[in-house]
Amino acid sequence: MDLxxxxxxxxxxxxxxLSKASxxxxLAQPALSRQIRLLEAEVGLALFTRHGRGMQLTEAGRALLERVTGPLRQIERSVEEVRALASEVRGQVALGLMPTTSHVLSGRLARRVxxxxxxxxxxxxxxxxxxxxxxxxxxQLDVSLLYGPGDGLHLRCETLLHDTLALIGPAGALDGTPVGVDTLAALPMVLPSRPHGLRLLIETAASRAGAPLAVRFEADSFRVIKDLVAAGLGHSVLPPSSIAAEEAARQFSMAPLTPPIRRQILLVRPPDRADTRATGAVVALLKAEVAAMLAAGDWAGASPA
Structure with a gap:
């Protein structure tokens, strides 16, 4: 089997x-077909079914695709990295961000990169x-931000910052007066589904306060959560930074929670491979940008690790 x-x-x-891949x-289609036949012979199973509309993966093909995509990408990037040792930092970096952190950070980081x-x-x-x-x-990712704690993760983790969550409601529903976590049981809630980190964090805090949540809507989309809250269909719990612009425009209302619900945000990398030069450079810029935002107060509700 070759690359x-x-x-x-x-x-x-x-x-x-086959024609699009060609x-x-x-690469000429006959040569491409021959490579696939050789690969199928080595695997011992058919990887595609051929039909008039193109090529469709078999069950074995889907299993192989899942297993080789990440490793092949790492091999290709490692070669690129070695080639670039004598020149400027070059390469591709895949950065994972949770929707709420992406909303705050992605544009600023992209401009710096x-x-x-x-x-x-x-x-x-x-x-x-x-x-x-x-x-x-x-x-498939080189580095990511995740919610902590990272004790159970078999990944390289370091704490980047802490974020404080707030109760978010439709315009005019909240006046900024602190709201007890124990009162969340009386509110229709809009939250991501399990097992997403934000949902687990909120449910754990509510359980400790003896307030089982009444989840009216589940949405695995940050935009949809905001749309449902803005439409008056419920409340949610989100970091203030994620709705700062909308709150200023009076599209939402917000109130602190007592006791506070804080989340740890981790910088996480795979345990079994070293950073490429490009990944290390992007991580350095990310840390510098987060530090600058915290110092300037541009990340509402956040504090340094």
Missing amino acids: RQLRSFLQIAESGS DRLR AAELPGVSLRIVEGYAGHLVEWLQRG
């Missing part, structure tokens, strides 16, 4: 078409914590 066969396999799997790889690391291509991937952990473990 050319795996690259060909990935391109056909992604495009669903164009992308600039563009200005200070012109040879680096940054891919920002949004997802809830459970998905981000899975993508890190598969090698």
Whole structure:
């Protein structure tokens, strides 16, 4: 099995078409078909079913795709990294961000990468914590932010900051007066589904206060959660930084919670591979940007680790 066969396999799997993969790889279709036949012979199973509309993965093909995507990407990036040792920092970096942190951080970080690391291509991937952990473990992400604690994670973790959550309601529903966590049981709530980190954090705090939550709507989309709250369909618990602009425009109202619900935000990397130069450079910029935002008060409700 060689890398050319795996690259060909990935391109056909992604495009669903032998002709499209041929164009992308600039490789004649007969040669591409031969590589796939050799790969199937080595695996001992058919990887695609051929039909008039293109190529469709078999069950074995889907299993292989899941297992080789991350490792192949790491091999290709390692080669790029070695080639770039004598020049400026170059390469691709995949950064995972939770929706609420992405809302605050992604634009500012991207501008710094563009200005200070012109040879680096940054891919920002949004997802809830459970998905981000899975993508890190598969090698599809190089670094990510996650909710803490990180004790049970088999990943390299360091605390980046602490964030304080607040009760969010429709415009005019809250006047800024602190609200007890024990009163959340009386409110219709809009929250992400289990097992996402934000949901678990809120439910744990409510359980400690003896306030089982009445979750009216579940939404695994930060935008949808905000839309439902703005429409008056319930309340949510979010970091103040994630709705700062909307609150200023009076689209939402907000109130502190007592006792406070705080979340630890971790910087997390896979345990089994060292950072590339590009990943290390992006991590350094991310830390510098977070520190600058905290010092300037631009991350509402957050405090240094």
